[in-house]
Each structure stands twice: as C-alpha cells, then as structure tokens.
Amino acid sequence: MTVFTEKQANAVRLTALSREALAAGLTTGLTLADARARLPGLVAIERDHTAEARLLARAVEACRAYSPVVAPAPSDGIVLDIAGCTHAYGSEDGLVADLARRLRRQGLTLRLGLGDTPEAARARARFGAGPEADLLALPVEALEASPEITLALRRAGLKRIMDLACRPRRMLAARFGDLALRLGRLLGEEDRRITPERLIDPVFGLRRFAEPIGRVEDGLACLADLLAEAGATLLERHEGGRRFVARFFRSDGAVPGLVVETGRPVRDPGIVMRLFRERLEALADPIDPGFGFDCIRLDVPVTEPLAPAQDGLGGEDRAAAPLAELVDRLVARLGADRIARVAPLDSHIPECAVAIVPAATEPHWPAPFPDDPPLRPLRLLDPPQPIEVTYGLPEGPPRRFVWQRRAHEVARWEGPERIAAEWWRRRIGAETWLRRDADDHPLPLPLCASGRTRDYYRVEDKAGHRFWLFRHGLAGGETEMPAWYVHGLFA
Template sequence: MSPPRGTGQPMRMEADPAGWCRCCGRAVADRRGVQAGGRLFGMTRRFVSVWLCRWPTDQWRRRNKVETMSGPLALTLAGQGGIRLYAVDALATADGLRPGMLLADARALSPDLIAMPANPAADRAALARLAIWAQRYTPQAATDGTDGLILDITGCTHLLGGEERLLTDLADRLGRAGLTCRLAVGDTGAAAWGWARHRSATAGPVLPTGTRSWVSLLSLPLAALRLDEGVCKDLARVGLRSVGDLQRQPRAPLAARFGTGPLRRLDRMLGVAADPVVPEMATPGWQVHRAFADPIMTRDAIETALLMLLRDLSIRLEAAGRGVRRLRLTCLRTDTTAQNISIGTARPVRDPQGLLNLFRERFDKIDPGFGIEMMELTATGTDSFTGEQAGLAVGGGDAFAVMGLLDRLVNRLGEDQVGHPLPRDTHRPEQVMELVREVEGKTDTGTLCSPTLRKLPACRTAADATTPTSPWPKPQPTRPLPARPRTWAMEGPRPLLLLHPPEPVQVGSGLSWRGHYLPIDWLEGPERIRPDWWRARIGPTRDYYRAQLADGRRLWLFRTVDDRGAWYLHGLCA
C-alpha cells in the first residue's frame, strides 16, 4: 500500500473495538475480536443449526399418523384475499407451489393437491419439545425460529466421537422420526444458520474454525444474514447481492442508508459480535441420565434403569446432605417425543427402593412406543436430610410406615385429594372441619413454603339463600387469642353421615323424602344452632331434631327459624 502524500510512513490499518478498519471500514482479522465472539474460556465455540425444511408438513404427518399420500400436501391458513398456502411438502414444491400462494391458484397448478388446515400453535409446541429432546447432545439447546433448532455443542463433541459423528447421529435419529432436516456446524449460531440453509449442494456441513470459514461465508447470498426481504431487495438495487459484497463496503455509509441491522447481522455471522443461545429449559442441578445402546420397551427394563438412576442420584444427594421432595422422570423415545411422570414425598427421602415403589404407582402412564433410548431423572425439589433411626424416633416404626402410606396415597390419588381434617371455630355442622394438606418444607432456594390449606367447599343451602352475605362488620385487628386445644365441641349426638348439601323434605304425620313417604315413630328435639355471632351472618337459625322411622332408621333433620319454616334432612345416624 502506497503511503499517503506528505508522509514517509506507510498507512497503518487501525481496528476499532468491533474488529473493523477505521479508515476504510473493511474487516480486520483482529485476534481479540474473534476470541471475544468465538471462544469460551480458551475453547472455540461451536454451534449446530438444525433446519427442519418441511417441519409443518412433516409434523402434520406425524400428528395424524400418515406415512404416504396420493398427492402433494399443502397446509393452509386464512390470509389476505382468501385462503393461502402456509407450508408445502416436496411434491408440492416440485409442482411449482410455494407458501403464500392462494389456494385457488395452487389447485390450478396442481389438481391433485391435498389441502389441510395448518396448526402453527401445535407446531411451535412440538418444536419446543424437540428442543428438549435435543438436550441429549448438549444442555444448550433452543428453538431457532419456527422451523429450526440451535445447539451450542462447545465441549460436547468428544462424547460422540467428533462433530461429524454427532451430525450423523442427529440426522439419522431425525430421519427415523420422519423429519426432513439439513444440518450445519459453525463458530457462531448465525454462521451455522446461514450455512445450513444457503450453502451449495456440494459443500459439506462443517465450517472450519476461525477466520478460515470467512471465505465460505462471504460467498453466501444476503438472505443468509436473516435480513428482511425488503432490505435484501434494497441492497440488491445498489449491487450488493452476497455477504462478501456487503463486507467490502465502508460501514458508515451503509449504516446511514440501510441502518445498523445488516452490519449487526454481519458481525454475528463472522464472530465479531457475540451470538448467545438461550436454552429452551435450564439444566437443573440435581439430574442424572442414562442412554441405552438399544431402545428398551419392557417394564422390567424400565424399572432396572430407573433403579440405577435412583442409586446414582442418591449418592450425590448423600454427599450434599440432602433428600428429594419432588422427582421427575423423563423418558425420551425413538420418535423424538418425551414422556414425564412425577412423584412427591412428605419428607426428604433418598431411599432408592422406596422411591422406585412410588414410581411404580404411575408406570401405567408410560407408553414406550417403539422404544425408549434415554431416561433422565431430575430432583425438582430437595431439602436438608436428617437421618433418624426408626426404632428410636417418636412413634417408632409406625410413624415411618404412616409417612410411607401417605406418600403412596398422594402419588396415587393426587396432592389435592389427601390431607387430614382440622377443626374450625364455627357452629355450622357442615363447616366444622377443613381438609389440610401436608406442609411443604424448605426448597432449594432456602425459603420456607407457607402451608396451603385446602378447605372443603362451604355448604350453602337453599335455606341460606334469603340472607345477604355482605361482610359486616369489617374485620378489625385483634389481639392474638391464647392457645387452646382444637377439638369439636358438640352439645348433642351427631350423625355418622352428613348430606351435602342438606336435602329438602316435607314433615307432617310422616316424612316425604325423594318421592317416598316414611312414617315417623318419634321425634326428639329441638337443638338450636345459631349462626356464628362473630362473623357475618350466613343463613338463619336452625332447630335440629332426631327422628326415628318405623323401620328403625334414624335421621337428623332441621327446621329453619324464619318465615318459611322449611324442613331439611341433614344427616343419617348409625
């Protein structure tokens, strides 16, 4: 390069912090810039871009279990001017169809076209599940647009024997699942994305590391930068049709005319600017997994693999002095789908056999399909573990047996269906008890979860409908009451079974209930039960009676003390 006039020194190309020459705007292979965008702790970062070329149509076939079709397939959505094509398969593309066409025009080009409604929401959800499945290769896996995945495989390739073998294994698994894909590996996610979608048919999927990949990347069209179609057309009008054409231009005039978007995209592709990947699901701290050389399908094989995972997790928890409260088992099938089952415990546990017994209660929810190729066990909730000897603990071995029974009932029936009754301060017979769940302990965040009270639904009958329910008086702060034992205080005998809600009856010389006349031998009462005077009045006062029928059955009735004087059957005595 000739020196500028008036000086005897040659011109020196100075690079700005972004790695570009300050004098002419051309890229400079600044070592610091490349390392900042393409290295992590001295290790070259590598990304895999998975382009699912026919994702909507492939997913429609998988969802509807259709393998072969008699004609080309197109998915449609309502658009401007009528119904338009949303996605097409390979046969429809060969007939000249493309997304965005009107359905009427598409049928004119391809009379045998099979048009089905598209479901973008289901496709997005399936793509998110596929990203979680792809975490078998790296924890850093995420969706990339509506038809792709991005995987940060930095430091993971040696587990499968290198990048080439990783790509081969990934392509084979996606192909067996019926998905059409195209893969690429690069130093940045943007470079891998552009190379997967716009490289020539003869080029390989793996880009070299560092600036050696620039020669290949600069030959790509501008669409490889993920620019809008309008921006690409504006750049083409001034003669810029490839990434290399854009890279050779001064940056300041480009930014002034077309904005900074094309330059930022270029920096991310070449590794000058960072291009991070946000994983679809963060990897939990307490997780173990096991991959199988051959898919497993039998219940015995699943139990054996789960027991090994529980033992591995128990060793890690024992070293940290913790026990599990919540466990999730994820089974990754050969068709790229995942199935999850979860269990919970009332106290911290790390007994592999006991946890396996809890999982057995839910094994019927697992459908192995054509086989399970990988299992993951994740402790979503842990707590500090304090060892106790069953014989010396309060209650002895019976206390531990009760806790085990409680765990089995909760996992079989559900958390909302199991609890213990707790008395309430009220006069209403149907409200004297509430169902309380077990109190959850500390979680991994170190905070103590407050107890959750699951109350039984309040019984509001037709007899209570005439009384307003507005709160009166307003609750006022009061001093805490002295502690006293909470027991049911009953003035008279109570029935064994309460009807919910109380059923209306007619009482005269006999009892009319559910269309049947029942003669009454004797009637004893009344026992007056008033509404709670310290709360807002809900319903009128009730007078309760004990009645014995001619056949010996005993009933518990009440009559409302109001203008109506209605009778209700509230309980059945033993």
C-alpha cells in the same frame, strides 16, 4: 409432487413445497390456480399449523437426549446448546450424526448447522451448504431482517454478509435500525443465550448406551442407578424430591415416559423405584422398547427441604411413613386425581373449614383452631336439611324435631355452641362469591353467606340416634322467626 396451501390475501397460495415441486420451478407465494396451470397433476394439501406444532414438540422432546438446553424456533426449527455435551460422542460431528439419525427415523428432513451463537447456527442451517459453511459467503437473507430492509440492501448492491461486515456498524444502525445488532450476533460478536422451553430441573441424571437395550427390565435397572445418583445429590443439598420423571428415548425417536409424585419429600431410591414399578404396571398401554432404548433420563423437577434423619430419633415420622408410602403407591397406581384427603382451611364456618385436595399435595394452610375444637360429626349434610323444631322461646334448646317426615323426641342435648357469621366476607360481596345452585339449596343464599348467627346443639333422641342441629339467626335481632337445620350425624 406435493404442496401445502393457505388462504392469504383472498387467494389460496403455496406456503410449503416438496423437493420435486421446487425442482419443477414452483415457489412459495404462488397461487394454487397458477401452480395447477403449470402442473395439472399437483397434489395440494391444506396446511395444518396445529399438527406441525405437535410434530415440532415431538422433535424437541427427542433432542433432550443430547442437551438439557433445547428451544423450538417456530415454525420449523430447533436450537440446542451442545456445549459440554459432546463427550459421549467424541466430537461435535459425532453428536450431529447421531442426532440426524434419530430425527430421520421420525421421517423428518434435516438441515443442520453449527455456530458459536444461535443466529450463526440457524443461518448455516437455512442458507448454508453445510454445518460449517462460511458465514461471510451467505446471502443477506441470513440476517432474517424485514423484507423491506432485505430489498433495500440488495438494491444498494449489498448482497452477501461480507458486503456488510466491512461497513461501519454505526452507519448500518442509523440507516437500517437493528440490522447492526443482527449482524453482530450472526458473526459471533454478541451472544444471545438460548431460553429453553423448559427450565433445567434442579436434579437430573442421564445415561446413554453404545448399543440400544431392548428390555424394559434393563431400562428399569438403569433407572435405579440414576435414582441412587439423584438421591446422593439430594442428600448433599439437604432436599427431597416430590416429583420424579423418567424418559426412555427409543432409537426410532419416540420418548415414552413415567411420572410419579410423593406426598412428602423423599430421596430413598428404593421407595421411588417401587412407585415407578407400580406406575408401569398400571399403564393401559405398556411401554414398548421397539428397536431399543439408546438413552434414559431422570428428572426431579420438584424438590423440597429435607433434613437428614438420625437413627433412633424422630419416631413419629417413622410411624407416619407407612401411611405416606401407601398413599404414594395408590396415587401411582390409580392416578393423582383418584386419591384425596381433607385439608383444614382458615374458617370457623363448619362447611367452609375443610377442603378436598389431592392426597399427594402438601398444603401449607393454617389450622382453623389453635386448640382442640368442640366435637364435630364425621358426616356433614351439604346443604343442611331444614327441620321443624319444638323449643322454648326465644332461645331455648330443642325438645322435639321432625326431619324427613319422621318425629324425634330429644332425650339429651348439649349446647349451644354459638358461631357468628363471617362479616368480613359479607362486606366484600360474599353473597355472590359463595352462592351455590339455587335450585338445590333451600335458602335464597347459602348459610355461610347469609350473615346470621348459628346456635349449634348436639342432641340424642330416645332411640339413641345423635344429631347436630343449629338454630339460624337470633330472634328479634337478625330474624323474626329463626329457622332450624340438621347439619350432621354422629356415628
């Protein structure tokens, strides 16, 4: 026989027991030493709450095939709202029987209860003799009040729920605090709604099968039907999906899933189905149907407004569609963190004007310039590289510069383009916020936090190479001797 132990009050005590241990007379709270004295062959295992939480999460996921409103009741319970969910099983008893079969295949021991409120169902499961046990006959422990209140009730001779139900509630509230509220919820006089662990997705579809299907292709065909239904719902709502989640509920309780994301809202079932197939082919561990799928669920947890398109108009959108579909296919095959794009930021400092973001996201950041900005190189050096420059004092253009021990004679130049520092960032302490690795940066502070003005020049040397240089600081005002840097290279 097996027991689970924890260290409590400087002693190792029993906290969970197998049926054989209970039948042998052991109880929770007993020290392990006393238990071994009674049963020398006892097998004791240290309790792992993390593993129990993972097991409970798996069971919660399996229960989503029966109701969209599922919530864990730690550490060993699950509550489902099955109102309106019994039509596929004929009755509540049919749903309960099917749920019991699914969870038992996962190796779980079940105690089921039904009730008009979560408290009533939980009390029948924990203290009753069956899903329809008489609530009035249950012990007062079914109220799950504190041990002190439960002990006081028993000492007063109030041992069952029926002993409390006939008492004035005002008296119980004055003597035992929230006991009257617990009693009302248990008897169905007040309903406390279930708060699901995950909110119901705006658009979802569910398909159950009388007999499990054993081929992944059949499951994908069903998924295509669900996508068509979801697309019709999204069209009615003038929305498109940005994230689609498919879950395949296996007969043994496992729930493999697929997730795809799109760079813009879509509701075309064909586009989303191609992404699901791409994702399925990219899995290192393919989905195994096992003994078959008895339920498939599609969720669209992220939606955005999408106005209906009219044929013959919106040519620009249609031109951008192939690129968006290509990005979505690459993300589905390689992963969202492998494909990125450049997004503009609201800053006129070149190295701070863009950010690398996942390609599937659609940021709503403003562009830094209302008009076309001056010509910028496609390749920026990070950090800018220091150079030695020959120029006319105090603010003349560069005539010759040395970079990486190689001299370049300037044949043509254009500029300067003056960029002031972001003084408002400096005032709030941007020197620390924007500081980079001091070992890799040639300056004590990054350039965008130094508070100095930059004069940028586009130059071309006699060999035809083009560079983007800048003078850092105004002579006489911000620094005695301005430094020069090469910030980018033109193709």
